[in-house]
Amino acid sequence: MTNLELKNQVKERIDLVNNTYLLEEILNLLDFESEDNEIFVIPNEHLQELDKSVEQMKSGKTISNDLVNLKVQKWLSR
Secondary structure: OOHHHHHHHHHHHHHHOOOHHHHHHHHHHHHHHHOOOOOOOOOHHHHHHHHHHHHHHHOOOOOOHHHHHHHHHHHHOO
16 A cells, blocks of 8 residues: 555544544554654653662562452453
8 A cells, every 4th residue: 555545544534533542542642643752851750750660670679460450350350
């Protein structure tokens, strides 16, 4: 499929979308792709939380993804 065909197909599908959230996400994706490789700087608050998470992981304060999924399923079934 050529670029022109792909563009036309995307335009047609976007015209059918009525979900605001999805349209915003599409716009964000397009904006992200068109940026000039701007370097994302992680805010200090996030870095502090990441450091905290790494320390928790090193000290064994973790749970498996399977256990998290079980807890979520249990919570959703209430």
